[in-house]
Amino acid sequence: MIEFLNMGGYAVFVWSSYAVAFLLVTLLYVRSVKALKTLQSITEASVSEAQEVSAKRTFKEKSLA
Numbered sequence: 633m634i635e636f637l638n639m640g641g642y643a644v645f646v647w648s649s650y651a652v653a654f655l656l657v658t659l660l661y662v663r664s665v666k667a668l669k670t671l672q673s674i675t676e677a678s679v680s681e682a683q684e685v686s687a688k689r690t691f692k693e694k695s696l697a
Contacts, residue, residue, distance in 0.1 A: 639646045 637643060
């Protein structure tokens with residue numbers, strides 16, 4: 633087991649590479665989730681604004697009839 637963890641004398645390079653890769657994947661995941669939440673809130677705001685405009689138009693059309 634120790635020989636496997638030592639990686640033939642290259643353990644420092646191998647395990648640090650794994651650590652850097654894990655850190656970058658985690659960072660990418662966190663940034664992607666944050667961007668998704670931002671886009672969802674922008675989309676929800678746009679949809680609610682469009683629904684308000686549609687409701688106002690419908691109210692005006694009913695009052696004119």
